[in-house]
Amino acid sequence: MAYSDKVLDHVENPRNVGAFDKNDPTVATGMVGAPACGDVMKLQLKISDEGIIEDAKFKTYGCGSAIASSSLVTEWVKGKTLDQAAEIKNTDITAELELPPVKIHCSILAEDAIKAAIEDYKNKH
Amino acid sequence: MKYFALFSLPVDFNIDLELLNQAYLQLQKAVHPDKYAHKSSAEQLLAVQKSAQINDALHILKHPLKRAEYMLSERGIDIRAEQQTLQDPMFLMQQMELREELEDIKEANDPDAAISAFDKQIKKIDLDYHTQLKTLIAQTDIEQLHRTADVVRKLKFIYKLREELERVEDSLFDD
Numbered sequence: 001m002a003y004s005d006k007v008l009d010h011v012e013n014p015r016n017v018g019a020f021d022k023n024d025p026t027v028a029t030g031m032v033g034a035p036a037c038g039d040v041m042k043l044q045l046k047i048s049d050e051g052i053i054e055d056a057k058f059k060t061y062g063c064g065s066a067i068a069s070s071s072l073v074t075e076w077v078k079g080k081t082l083d084q085a086a087e088i089k090n091t092d093i094t095a096e097l098e099l100p101p102v103k104i105h106c107s108i109l110a111e112d113a114i115k116a117a118i119e120d121y122k123n124k125h
Numbered sequence: 126m127k128y129f130a131l132f133s134l135p136v137d138f139n140i141d142l143e144l145l146n147q148a149y150l151q152l153q154k155a156v157h158p159d160k161y162a163h164k165s166s167a168e169q170l171l172a173v174q175k176s177a178q179i180n181d182a183l184h185i186l187k188h189p190l191k192r193a194e195y196m197l198s199e200r201g202i203d204i205r206a207e208q209q210t211l212q213d214p215m216f217l218m219q220q221m222e223l224r225e226e227l228e229d230i231k232e233a234n235d236p237d238a239a240i241s242a243f244d245k246q247i248k249k250i251d252l253d254y255h256t257q258l259k260t261l262i263a264q265t266d267i268e269q270l271h272r273t274a275d276v277v278r279k280l281k282f283i284y285k286l287r288e289e290l291e292r293v294e295d296s297l298f299d300d
Contacts, residue, residue: 031214031217
């Protein structure tokens with residue numbers, strides 16, 4: 001399958017790969033998986049006292065579209081409040097990366113990773 | 126459960142693969158193109174369609190996960206095309222760690238030993254979920270069906286892990 005140039009760019013130069021200490025109270029961790037393909041994704045957000053996402057890191061084991069979706073999301077969430085980040089929809093990701101229909105689940109994975117991270121943060125505080 | 130009926134087998138997850146194979150060969154023999162060489166083109170077409178259907182049924186019943194998915198879908202829970210994500214932090218954390226471990230195998234001092242240790246680890250997890258699946262899938266109430274679906278979803282990750290392990294093995298073998 002042919003990936004779009006945007007996907008290829010994220011795959012070749014993934015942004016913000018890595019991890020924060022998940023026990024740090026300012027760090028929110030979202031773990032999600034797609035049973036359809038067995039991909040797993042971890043998204044971590046570093047959140048300021050004012051509730052702003054200061055930094056984000058991800059680690060994804062999956063196809064190019066899943067890597068690109070999570071890489072893109074780490075760029076998008078920076079500087080946003082949790083409520084603003086929660087508004088990111090998988091359709092925004094699909095449109096930006098020009099994902100074909102069979103790869104929509106990768107964008108859903110990234111959207112759900114944000115939601116899971118926010119949920120984790122709310123449970124911590 | 127028409128696939129089981131097609132091979133005259135009882136609807137049971139613990140399928141007898143030997144019987145399945147025998148029934149398959151018999152059915153395919155009956156619709157073999159040689160037998161239809163002198164029949165009308167409509168009958169030939171029907172035989173070809175029937176043959177394809179038998180192949181599909183075999184393909185699904187032979188594979189434990191596909192068989193489980195099929196049995197679930199026949200009971201009203203279709204997880205084959207679902208797009209929803211799995212959100213079980215404990216399970217996913219384990220998956221993430223296994224993926225990291227697998228990634229390190231390539232750089233291990235003794236990759237062969239690392240591969241067999243990893244393989245052993247996945248086989249144990251795999252066996253554990255398969256045992257759960259065997260017990261759960263025999264139940265028919267809706268709550269148990271949902272638990273069965275959850276186990277099948279998790280097994281999909283384990284299968285993926287096995288595929289990835291094979292890929293690592295192949296890449297090491299190539300060098």
